[in-house]
Amino acid sequence: MRKGLVFIAIAALIYACGGSSDSASNNTQANAQAVAAAAKPDGEKIYKQYCVTCHGLYGDMGASGAYNLQESALTLEERINVITNGRKAMTAFEALLEEKEIKAVAKYTMKLGQ
Numbered sequence: 389m390r391k392g393l394v395f396i397a398i399a400a401l402i403y404a405c406g407g408s409s410d411s412a413s414n415n416t417q418a419n420a421q422a423v424a425a426a427a428k429p430d431g432e433k434i435y436k437q438y439c440v441t442c443h444g445l446y447g448d449m450g451a452s453g454a455y456n457l458q459e460s461a462l463t464l465e466e467r468i469n470v471i472t473n474g475r476k477a478m479t480a481f482e483a484l485l486e487e488k489e490i491k492a493v494a495k496y497t498m499k500l501g502q
């Protein structure tokens with residue numbers, strides 16, 4: 389009877405160890421995903437921070453002659469170019485935003501017209 393208990397205890401221990409190393413690798417994966425999500429810039433947030441002053445929340449405010457983004461026919465690449473280098477009254481965001489942030493906000497402006 390006692391031997392049986394010890395055996396079960398050892399089996400449980402082995403199981404627990406196996407299980408914990410497994411969940412440890414799951415945790416590592418979850419952490420890596422969390423880090424990736426945090427590193428991925430939020431286009432909507434950037435838009436609301438930097439672009440609404442001229443383009444408005446929905447892209448159609450037109451302050452300072454800002455183009456109506458709902459009607460923009462530019463491709464993603466062209467938008468990235470305008471945002472990076474600026475155009476007429478529009479500020480160049482090269483010095484303010486990282487490349488991936490510019491890409492994220494450019495993607496977000498594609499949604500405004502939909």
Ligand code: HEC
Pocket residue numbers: 434435438439440441442443451452453454455457459460461462467470471475476477478479481493494497
């Ligand atoms: C200071 C005001 C101002 C701010 C801030 C601003 N824009 Fe603009 N934006 C403009 C103006 C003005 C134009 C039109 C330029 C022209 O007529 O050549 C424009 C044009 C654009 C265009 C080109 C649209 C087209 O179809 O030609 C895009 C895309 C754009 N803005 C995106 C953004 C994004 C994204 C942000 C924020 C990161 C932003 N803008 C911030 C004023 C602004």
